[in-house]
Amino acid sequence: MKPSEIITLTTDFGQRDPYVAMMKGVILSINPRARIVDITHDIRAGSIQEGSTIIAEAYPFFPSGSVHVGVIDPGVGGKRRPIAVAADGHFFVGPDNGLFWPVVAAHPQSHVIHLTEKSYWMDIISATFHGRDIFAPVASHLSCGIDPNLMGEKVDNPVVLTSPRAWREQDQFVGEVIRVDGFGNLITNITVEELAEFRASEGPIITIGGLALKGIRTTYSDVGEGEALALIGSSNLLEIAVNRGSARTELGDDCGIGAKVIVRFED
Amino acid sequence: MKPSEIITLTTDFGQRDPYVAMMKGVILSINPRARIVDITHDIRAGSIQEGSTIIAEAYPFFPSGSVHVGVIDPGVGGKRRPIAVAADGHFFVGPDNGLFWPVVAAHPQSHVIHLTEKSYWMDIISATFHGRDIFAPVASHLSCGIDPNLMGEKVDNPVVLTSPRAWREQDQFVGEVIRVDGFGNLITNITVEELAEFRASEGPIITIGGLALKGIRTTYSDVGEGEALALIGSSNLLEIAVNRGSARTELGDDCGIGAKVIVRFED
Amino acid sequence: MKPSEIITLTTDFGQRDPYVAMMKGVILSINPRARIVDITHDIRAGSIQEGSTIIAEAYPFFPSGSVHVGVIDPGVGGKRRPIAVAADGHFFVGPDNGLFWPVVAAHPQSHVIHLTEKSYWMDIISATFHGRDIFAPVASHLSCGIDPNLMGEKVDNPVVLTSPRAWREQDQFVGEVIRVDGFGNLITNITVEELAEFRASEGPIITIGGLALKGIRTTYSDVGEGEALALIGSSNLLEIAVNRGSARTELGDDCGIGAKVIVRFED
Numbered sequence: 001m002k003p004s005e006i007i008t009l010t011t012d013f014g015q016r017d018p019y020v021a022m023m024k025g026v027i028l029s030i031n032p033r034a035r036i037v038d039i040t041h042d043i044r045a046g047s048i049q050e051g052s053t054i055i056a057e058a059y060p061f062f063p064s065g066s067v068h069v070g071v072i073d074p075g076v077g078g079k080r081r082p083i084a085v086a087a088d089g090h091f092f093v094g095p096d097n098g099l100f101w102p103v104v105a106a107h108p109q110s111h112v113i114h115l116t117e118k119s120y121w122m123d124i125i126s127a128t129f130h131g132r133d134i135f136a137p138v139a140s141h142l143s144c145g146i147d148p149n150l151m152g153e154k155v156d157n158p159v160v161l162t163s164p165r166a167w168r169e170q171d172q173f174v175g176e177v178i179r180v181d182g183f184g185n186l187i188t189n190i191t192v193e194e195l196a197e198f199r200a201s202e203g204p205i206i207t208i209g210g211l212a213l214k215g216i217r218t219t220y221s222d223v224g225e226g227e228a229l230a231l232i233g234s235s236n237l238l239e240i241a242v243n244r245g246s247a248r249t250e251l252g253d254d255c256g257i258g259a260k261v262i263v264r265f266e267d
Numbered sequence: 268m269k270p271s272e273i274i275t276l277t278t279d280f281g282q283r284d285p286y287v288a289m290m291k292g293v294i295l296s297i298n299p300r301a302r303i304v305d306i307t308h309d310i311r312a313g314s315i316q317e318g319s320t321i322i323a324e325a326y327p328f329f330p331s332g333s334v335h336v337g338v339i340d341p342g343v344g345g346k347r348r349p350i351a352v353a354a355d356g357h358f359f360v361g362p363d364n365g366l367f368w369p370v371v372a373a374h375p376q377s378h379v380i381h382l383t384e385k386s387y388w389m390d391i392i393s394a395t396f397h398g399r400d401i402f403a404p405v406a407s408h409l410s411c412g413i414d415p416n417l418m419g420e421k422v423d424n425p426v427v428l429t430s431p432r433a434w435r436e437q438d439q440f441v442g443e444v445i446r447v448d449g450f451g452n453l454i455t456n457i458t459v460e461e462l463a464e465f466r467a468s469e470g471p472i473i474t475i476g477g478l479a480l481k482g483i484r485t486t487y488s489d490v491g492e493g494e495a496l497a498l499i500g501s502s503n504l505l506e507i508a509v510n511r512g513s514a515r516t517e518l519g520d521d522c523g524i525g526a527k528v529i530v531r532f533e534d
Numbered sequence: 535m536k537p538s539e540i541i542t543l544t545t546d547f548g549q550r551d552p553y554v555a556m557m558k559g560v561i562l563s564i565n566p567r568a569r570i571v572d573i574t575h576d577i578r579a580g581s582i583q584e585g586s587t588i589i590a591e592a593y594p595f596f597p598s599g600s601v602h603v604g605v606i607d608p609g610v611g612g613k614r615r616p617i618a619v620a621a622d623g624h625f626f627v628g629p630d631n632g633l634f635w636p637v638v639a640a641h642p643q644s645h646v647i648h649l650t651e652k653s654y655w656m657d658i659i660s661a662t663f664h665g666r667d668i669f670a671p672v673a674s675h676l677s678c679g680i681d682p683n684l685m686g687e688k689v690d691n692p693v694v695l696t697s698p699r700a701w702r703e704q705d706q707f708v709g710e711v712i713r714v715d716g717f718g719n720l721i722t723n724i725t726v727e728e729l730a731e732f733r734a735s736e737g738p739i740i741t742i743g744g745l746a747l748k749g750i751r752t753t754y755s756d757v758g759e760g761e762a763l764a765l766i767g768s769s770n771l772l773e774i775a776v777n778r779g780s781a782r783t784e785l786g787d788d789c790g791i792g793a794k795v796i797v798r799f800e801d
Binding site: 042 | 279280281283285289291292295296299303312313341342343344345393394395396399400
């Protein structure tokens with residue numbers, strides 16, 4: 001795989017502390033030509049679920065040969081393995097705690113390496129910051145074109161992450177809110193492909209909390225200002241939104257992450 | 268215009284979601300040499316007024332031939348046009364909703380293109396994320412030196428944004444607070460040029476809320492710690508500040524955005 | 535010193551305003567090849583103490599020949615001098631207010647220049663934004679390899695910053711919390727070197743607020759979820775943390791910055 005020399009970073013470090021910058025310094029010390037892109041550093045502390053969703057959504061927009069570092073690593077310094085994954089033409093580097101599982105599961109040709117070869121790490125390894133001391137230098141070496149097979153041994157049993165999936169129940173789909181974005185849009189785990197089966201029917205009824213919405217719209221401005229709607233969002237997932245407003249704020253506390261969403265098709 | 272290969276981004280996306288990173292991935296997939304600079308992603312959701320002010324303030328500090336992408340786009344997927352603007356030796360790319368109007372209005376030689384040529388877009392266009400699917404790829408093609416005239420047709424009637432302007436009233440200027448920065452400084456729409464006319468007079472009296480300040484100072488430390496002052500800020504606008512404190516916090520709620528500011532010159 | 539063409543930025547500007555981007559525009563206008571890395575822009579407004587700690591912690595992870603700009607500058611436009619420092623193979627640029635003192639004090643070979651040569655500045659210098667008008671252009675010229683001795687005169691008396699230091703008191707070390715990170719970890723000023731002297735003894739007792747902790751652990755997961763521990767953090771300082779939780783939240787208000795921490799060794 002030809003490296004793109006692009007390295008992305010996804011962490012729960014926030015941007016107040018110098019931790020992200022330390023990782024960038026390490027990366028640029030090894031590969032001065034690396035171009036580093038922040039995906040986000042605002043994953044909720046320790047939320048492997050959120051981190052894995054964000055990485056899986058974002059990486060396909062980068063050129064193949066890019067290296068995606070994920071550091072949501074509450075078990076740092078303990079027994080969890082450091083890994084590198086080659087999947088779908090991209091590399092992923094981070095802890096073996098399920099963070100890359102959605103990518104691995106979707107690509108049967110994935111190749112997972114347990115990172116053991118210390119010559120690709122920093123000289124001194126702290127017990128609490130493997131992002132800086134293992135993952136950043138490994139990512140930078142990958143961005144230089146080093147073969148990941150040189151960095152450790154193949155793993156056949158990476159840690160599995162179980163994520164909530166939507167299911168079909170007779171004439172309806174039952175899913176849930178899996179992410180609330182900065183606009184207050186409620187993103188569900190019901191995919192455009194799942195809804196496609198029902199296309200022939202009349203417009204569905206979407207219910208969440210006490211609210212029932214008729215039909216799946218195309219864009220926010222298809223309804224009046226301040227009105228709620230259901231639509232297919234930019235990641236091809238069913239989304240509940242409020243035109244020029246925040247669904248999170250308007251629809252109340254029972255519509256946050258985990259809230260049940262039902263799509264019922266009428267005959 | 269020779270491209271600088273610099274692309275700046277101004278959005279209301281925040282930094283928690285992967286949306287900004289998706290745009291960067293798209294840009295780097297088209298022009299791997301592009302250097303991307305975030306102006307801010309913390310524009311208040313949907314605030315075209317704030318976005319337009321920030322872009323107009325920031326772009327002149329970049330080399331000519333830079334491309335400035337603005338995505339404050341509450342009408343995304345509706346009838347508003349996607350545009351590219353060539354003005355003052357820079358390019359601007361985003362929705363035709365007034366976001367670039369201050370730049371266009373200040374430069375009569377501006378050239379506005381309605382983006383219609385889909386070969387410069389992503390293959391699949393979502394209804395809700397034109398920042399990623401239209402504006403990012405167009406910006407990246409512009410950064411490669413593609414002529415914007417190839418990307419669509421000239422527009423003579425871009426959307427006008429009406430912004431509050433200061434006015435003169437006998438021996439005084441009446442303006443308002445248009446931005447509160449992270450230090451709590453209150454930035455007004457009264458320009459250094461407007462004040463220059465009055466230079467011959469004694470120091471003016473500046474009033475805001477219940478407060479009256481005597482004279483326009485040079486810098487914060489010209490007054491004691493915790494004292495309020497008026498000065499000309501770094502963007503050549505009259506600013507109300509508190510030395511080593513926050514005017515926003517100290518002066519109370521009637522001094523936020525929209526608060527009336529009067530500069531009165533004594534004879 | 536051969537320039538790395540890397541420039542880091544540490545400020546108290548936040549990321550909402552266009553100030554950081556203006557500095558980047560100025561830097562790239564002078565050296566289009568500069569690679570700019572944000573350390574943080576969330577230093578508490580005017581906190582030279584916090585800024586100096588962060589810069590001293592972060593810079594060693596960058597390649598030598600890097601330029602580190604620090605703009606925590608409450609005295610901007612007043613009498614404080616603008617300086618450039620050459621120390622430990624790196625450059626530092628900012629106000630002479632103690633921000634770089636920890637670096638200077640630790641490296642007797644440091645060289646401090648009072649920046650006076652205006653040909654390396656912007657043409658017009660505002661009174662309130664020397665970050666943009668003096669420090670950014672100076673940093674960019676340094677990243678091009680310009681000798682700092684051409685930019686002004688040597689200074690023998692840079693401003694000293696007095697920082698709280700841990701001290702030894704018979705069989706114990708007395709220090710304090712100097713930083714609380716985004717995870718809520720309490721970072722103290724007690725160094726691994728100071729603790730090393732006591733290695734031969736039994737595990738120490740660490741007290742903070744009403745809490746007494748037995749022993750210094752290796753990593754967070756050495757204790758149960760929600761339990762507090764003391765460990766040596768990734769910057770080689772004693773740290774109080776809660777496994778998969780926030781020590782700042784769990785241990786209460788008397789454990790913030792400045793809280794007394796005692797390490798007592800038993801015989």
